Amino acid sequence: MSDSTVDVTKKHHSFGRKLKYGIGFSLLIVLIIGGMYWKKVSNKPKEEYSQWSKPVPVRIVPVQRNNLDVEIKAIGTVIPVHTVNVQSQVSGVLQRVHFKEGQWVRKGQLLAQIDPAPFIVALAQAEGTRQQNLAQLQNAENELSRYQLLFKQDSIAKQQVEQQQALVNQLKGQIQSNRAQVDAAKLQLSYSKIYSPIEGRVGFKQKDVGNLIQANESTALVTITQVHPIYVQFAIAENHLAGLRETIKSGQQVKVSAWDKAEQQQLAVGHVQALDNQIDVSTGTLKLKATFDNRDDRLFPNQFVNVRLNAQTIQNAVSIPSDAVQHGAKGTYVYIINKDHKAEIRSLKLGLSSNGQIEVLAGLDGTEKVVLEGIDRLSDGKEVQIISDEQKHRPVTESATG
Template sequence: MSNQNIDVAKKRNSWGRKLKYIIGFSVFIWLIIGGIYWKKTSNQPKEEYSQWSKPVPVRVVPVQRSNLDVEIKAIGTVVPVHTVNVQSQVSGVLQQVYFKEGQWVEKGQLLAQIDPASFKVALAQAEGARQQNLAQLNNAETELARYQLLFKQDSIAKQQVEQQQALVNQLKGQIQSNRAQVDAAKLQLSYTRIYSPIDGRAGFKQKDAGNLIQANESTALVTITQVHPVYVQFAVAENHLTGLREALKSGQQVKVSAWDKAEQQQLAVGQVQALDNQIDVSTGTLKLKAVFDNRDDSLFPNQFVNVRLSAQTIQNAVSIPSDAVQHGAKGTYVYVINKDHKAEIRSLKLGLSSNGQIEVLAGLNGTEKVVLEGIDRLSDGKEVQIIADDQPHPPVMESAAG
């Protein structure tokens, strides 16, 4: 091997040793730095990251002790007090219509006119026949008077007098029949003018002027509904029957309010008018009918409304929001906050409910505070943090993966 090659090999060995020293020194320095950092961090207290060990934020409400108005909610239908299908009692051509569709009409108001010409002719004929029979009667009575005079003078036989008397009686009967025919013709003539039988609102007309109308046909000329007052018909569960019957028997007015579909606006206030005479066995409900004055026309026939019936008032009742009540294997319960700000499970016996409040028969004395929001994270003995009403809602617990 030449001297030049030997020198190159020595230089390579020298650089290799230097590189190993540099790498070893760097590793040593990093080990020292890592040890110092570990020592500092190990001396610091560990931070608790588990949200489950922290107090649970909750919103509470006090238990109320006051009069509880029990309301029964139902869906009702507005029913007119009277609905009349106005029909013609005689046949003829409709000459004139005197009402407008949707117009308010009064009892006795003229609605329509049917051509009276043929009925006037029939009346004239009946009156003519009556006058003819009256003339015959006058003549027969004159003859009867003459026969009676001659009979007294023993100039004629009694049989002639009796025959003339029979003729007079016959003519009197015909005149009575004529009088009835005249009255019938007048009645038929009066039917050509159609009047409103009730106060109410007229619907759409089903016949126009110029059409031929048949007597008592299936299609009415117009329908009139009476809506002052108006009824609302609805059904309640049969377990309310006893209380309602007792209230009505005692003369008490059972208040009923009608609300719109969204239950945001009260439309009218009335009272129970009557109970049905039997319970519907298929649904277990009892039909009721409430009457409303409806002078402002807030209720419309066949309209669906939400009904609230004031069934009874429970004096000095202990009540809580229905949303605070929980249901478990041991029954119904609520979470009560004790003086140590910890949650306690309190079993309840519940009564009637109304407008989001429910009566507590046993389990609370009226001085406690129950948890309304944040219940999903609570357990018996869990420490809580009470959130004021003006603060944001309690946060929802996120999963560990989040």
């Protein structure tokens, strides 16, 4: 190998080493600069931002101070004022039925006819016996008159007169008994016609024409219910008893309204008729009976209805919506909004509730505003943003430039 070739090779290796060292040095410079930049960036203070740090949007309602009508809700059963099971008082064949099932009948209206033939015969027999005894009595009285005349003439003994007088008295007693037998036969004959004892609506008949009816049997011929007026029976908790009794003692009628099962339609309006004489110890409730005119037949016997009872009126009561009340370890409380637009906790002592409103006995004076919605994000001293009903229901629109 020539010397020139060796020199070229040495130069080539020397250039390669210099190039490698240059690249490594450049990478080292880049790493140093990058590290310094990262340190600078990482040490820069971060901007504090959190959705929870913003004021909490809430909806508020003012505390009310007015008369609070305490309304009690219960489940009631419609019951007739009178229910009569019509039965025959005599035995016989059912001859005719004078009503239609479900028909409205008046008091004293003829409902059915039992075959009267046996009772007509019994009446005739009783009257015949009475006439026979009347004839014997008349003859005995005539004999007594003759005996008394003969006794005055001293023609017969006094004993004969007394015996004849006794016979007359005996026949008079028989006549009185005969009269009672005739009246009994007439009464039995009258029982062959069955009349309605009350005004009301008849149900389904239980006996068809041609059947033998037994007197006072367990199965009634038909049932009649009086529904004008009509009762609704229900029960309330015993803690409402004191206020209810005070209202009744004051002479006021306690209003009661009956609603359908869905509580969407009011069926009738009435008033409390009577309170039971004792509390049911097993349930802690008191039974009440309310009366309704029911001329439109909206209430039907044995129907279940929802009852709303206006038990009492609390004058000048401080009240708030029941949904605003919170329950915690320290008792019941609400959030109010102070003048700095911050939430503040107020502990409460509560009274009776009605129609979504609850009476506040202590804790509020009636001038505050309580939080109704947005409570889950609130805490004592938290700043709030009050949302009006218009803002709450305002539709959200997209920005045209967004």
